[in-house]
Amino acid sequence: MSVNVLYAGNEKLWPVYEVALAQALAEHGLDATLSCDLPPAQVDYIVYAPNGKVQDFAPFTGAKAVLGLWAGVEKVVGNPTLTQPYTRMVDDGLTEGMTEWVTGQVLRHHLGLDRYIHRTDPIWHQPAPPLARDRTVAVLGLGALGSAAAQALRALNFKVCGWSRRPKDIAGIDCHSGDEGLRTVLAQAEIVVLLLPKTQATENILNAERLGWLPKGAVIINPGRGPLIDDQALLAALDSGQVAHATLDVFRVEPLPDDHPFWTHPNVTVTPHIAADTRPSSAARVVAENIRRSEAGEPLLHLVDRDAGY
Template sequence: MSGKHSTASGALAFYSQLDDFETWKHALLAQLPGLDIRHSSALGDPADIHYALVWKPPAGFFDGMLKLRLIVNLGAGVDSLVNRADLPPGIPITRLTDPQMARMMAGYVLFAALRHARDIPHFEQAQRQGKWSYRHPRSPDEIRIAVLGLGQLGAVAATELSRLGHAVSGWSRSPKKIDGVHCHAGLATLDTVIANADILIVMLPLTPETRGILNRERLLRLPRGAAFINVARGALVDQAALTELLASGHIGTATLDVFEQEPLPATDPLWRMPNVLITPHLASVAIPSSAARQIASNILRVSAGQAPENLIDPGKAY
């Protein structure tokens, strides 16, 4: 739906400490030229706000927004927008499903998985030591990869890994069917999936049910020397146990994009571990130029009294 010849009543509030306001404003105005877009530092009367485009807004952010009709989350994870005291029930919350986000996430996951599959951390350490340390590459079908979380992003990543010839398993709370991926569902199957993963990739949403799901006991089920990749949420994992198992060698290597506390404190031992690659929560981000079309479409739908698309279920937190 094009917004260039349509209008939307009310103002839009923007909040993010990571995203550039002017870039998003320019992209949105290209779709909805008349939209009143306000940065969180200059909202004016909160009663003017009909729409909110946010990433992890602070407590009390929505106070006074009595005409709020739509919240758009600047990303895939919506855990920061559920069970809030400043939000009345019934306000629709949508997530971005920009295909560029799925491609970006798949690219990061492929990079991380292939880095482990081709033993690149070993060669990186050998290079630092000035050693010519040959390791014969393994056949892709000998490397078992498990993807935990088969939502939009996880399904794309699992499919791409399967296309490269890896033996890919997927796990989700509810049954899924993905060509080339051995799908498992329900908590009763989770431990078995983990125990048969040479590379474990975490792409689960953070919900009350998944918080801390990868505890020490489950991490110990990984085969010794397995690789661990987390691009979802830090709170899914017992980070202290993960650190200990990385130090002992039970978990051989890790690529971590998310953490219990972000930014990761400079004193955290993970920074200094040679078998850990750290990136600052950037595996997949919304691209304003492409995502703005989807946001504008939902704003116009709500303005016309229609239900927005890509709604999340607050009860499930995804």
Template sequence: MANAIAYISRDTDGLHWKRILSDAFGPIDFRTLDSLGDTAAIEIALAWKPPRGLLASFRNLKLIVSLGMGVDHLLADDQLPEGVPIVRIMDDGLVGQMSEYAIYWALRHHRDIDKYAESQRKKEWKPLDFVDTLHRRVGVMGLGTIGQDTAKKFAMLGFPTAGWSRTARTLDGIETFHGADGLQKFLARSDILVAVLPLTRNTRGLLDAKAFAALPRGAYFINMARGPLVEDDALLAALASGQLSGAALDVFNQEPLPADHPYWTHPKVHVTPHIAGATNPRTASPGIIENIKRLRSGRELINRVDPRTGY
């Protein structure tokens, strides 16, 4: 009988997930990448960046669960088993981490902390002109769960906040733009741009030379979404020209970031190793448990992904 759950990831959370799921369902047949055994028994795969073609080899697979809120890592596999539903986690803990990341780098830029750190190294007492929060406009690119939470928190801090999405959204206290027609207007009013978009065929390379040129001169860029949203040469050129005053980057076109990449040593770039938000089993597990129950009772799944749109 196919009822095993396979944990398809190279991280070290497998035992944690096994404990959580065992508490919910009692003794379970839990497999990891190193102990898959007879794959015909695998009913459910909890997956993060699975090897190409692996999921297709599970011939009785009934559900694929993305261990991240994004699913581009799954859709990159051109051999995904046809007709097997894909669901993503909804993790309040991860959502909170992401908004913390954006707010930290935005405030660091807004309050000139790097400039004061340089003054400290030079032993210079050098107060800078203060920029009123009302004059520092934040733009959140992507208004899914993470983007909405991030935008609302910026607005609560007093920043004039706007959001852009592919289709129209309405959020209290947030100016919203959508579609190709709204993109240039959105960028033109964003002194701090925060990217939270999913990676799809429509968003790949969206942040190019034209997009950076549309921002106010001296804008600051935070990318905590996906690296391939950005054309690296365009970003480096915008930093070199002063069109962008700086960037905080958590995601990259190639990960790990190659040792010879200019981002590592660029004086205007802060690099972090894809840590803006990490899946927290404690906060992510309720949705996974609910979907397993729904699958086994024949009910409609929650947080299901449309592979055609990528979200």
């Protein structure tokens, strides 16, 4: 049986995805027509990214699923025209990319490398950093990306504690949940990594009060979602020394406006949403597997819970 698959992602990436999807679908023995321009009534599956041209899903009356290419879902999950099942992207390329970025930034701050990279005067004698076993790193968000990052940091011998909205049990990680759990985790965190989804419950999760729970001089690393942090509260904490540095990869408005104080603050590092990106080759395999599962009557992988928002 043939299926019609509409690519509705970034149009510039269509030539790459056309090849990757065709190969992945063929490996599953699926006979598929791939296109970035199909009549809506003929579409069986939509391969989707929010920066694509499809924003109204109502005409796709026969679509069996919308298969997202992004890990984040906040830009689509509230779309009232989206009545089809929606899956988010969880794949090894995203996970590996995020883990590499997180461990790199944690090691940068753990080892105090900025003092050497940015020095202007001769400096020779500096105290050695503590060993990883003597440094506590907190990971907020223990989903696929958060748990992978936490386990990688634990493999480097950091003391890793984690927090999630729902209870989790991850080998080697001191896992907490709930309001008291969040305070317990933040109170011991010398470095905090934010990998939570953006929901009503997580917006501004690091506000002025919670930033105050951190040990003085803690470091914030946010490759998750910009709205997880109250920007003004963070700037105040940086100015007071409560937070020593913030390395931020995501922001409330992207690209980050030229006049935003994060650009010029001496204790903020801005990276342009590069911590993890969807790799077409690995993402295509996830998409193809979900189409195979749907056609076989099996449950879809990574199905989004609309009520929970992720």
